[in-house]
Amino acid sequence: MPEATSPTRKRIVDAATKLFYAEGIGRVSVDAVAEKAGLTKRTLYYHFKSKDDLIAAYLDGRDQPNLKQMAGWFDAAEGGADRKVEAIFTNLARVARHPRWKGCGFLRTAAELAAMPGHPAVRAGSRHKAKFETWLVAELLGRGIGEPQILAREIVLLMDGAFSIMLIHRNPDYIEAAGHAAATLVRARSLSRD
Structure with a gap:
């Protein structure tokens, strides 16, 4: 797993934070987070093994x-x-x-x-x-x-x-x-x- 301080990982968490807080976790897809972060879904999954892990990272952040x-x-x-x-x-x-x-x-x-x-x-x-x-x-x-x-x-x-x-x-x-x-x-x- 990439280092937690990676700028790409931070960008993903920042995008997820904006979307999850505004719309709720169920209404936001991984595709929407990747798009908001300006990355591919594949890149997102390189940094997070699942949407569940991304949701946890959002709250930990x-x-x-x-x-x-x-x-x-x-x-x-x-x-x-x-x-x-x-x-x-x-x-x-x-x-x-x-x-x-x-x-x-x-x-x-x-x-x-x-x-x-x-x-x-x-x-x-x-x-x-x-x-x-x-x-x-x-x-x-x-x-x-x-x-x-x-x-x-x-x-x-x-x-x-x-x-x-x-x-x-x-x-x-x-x-x-x-x-x-x-x-x-x-x-x-x-x-x-x-």
């Missing part, structure tokens, strides 16, 4: 940028842990107001592949969600918040629930409401430590 963005929003927010957690949701609501926002690519892909729990893309989504939760546990623990593992899990449930309802209603107010709820949970855990 979104992992670190998404985590970095959320950590940046958290770090930039003024105030305590409650305000920092809420800032993630506030910024997600702002991003969700953009007309090209299509929701969480990890959740949308997992929904399309619900009947295939062992799919490489489902595993990539699971890794991403676990990394976010682990990062959040560390942030909460470092700020002396009680029950950080439970709290991080509750915040993830609020976030992913808001993402899911957003796909139905297309109303970012749900993300903001989830952010208020998350901040309330953080404050409650902070008070219980005092």
Whole structure:
């Protein structure tokens, strides 16, 4: 398999990212990805043994940028842990107001592949969600918040629930409401430590 940092491989993943996020993985063919990348299908298959591997690479490519963005929003927010957690949701609501926002690519892909729990893309989504939760546990623990593992899990449930309802209603107010709820949970855990 070609090296992961190959410019051609990156071009393929970039093209797949644009198409898969905009249209969904089921509606985008390998031919469309090759065409968008300006390559032959044969070249694409030289770099990826299957569409499944390409879908997983698409999600793996979104992992670190998404985590970095959320950590940046958290770090930039003024105030305590409650305000920092809420800032993630506030910024997600702002991003969700953009007309090209299509929701969480990890959740949308997992929904399309619900009947295939062992799919490489489902595993990539699971890794991403676990990394976010682990990062959040560390942030909460470092700020002396009680029950950080439970709290991080509750915040993830609020976030992913808001993402899911957003796909139905297309109303970012749900993300903001989830952010208020998350901040309330953080404050409650902070008070219980005092």
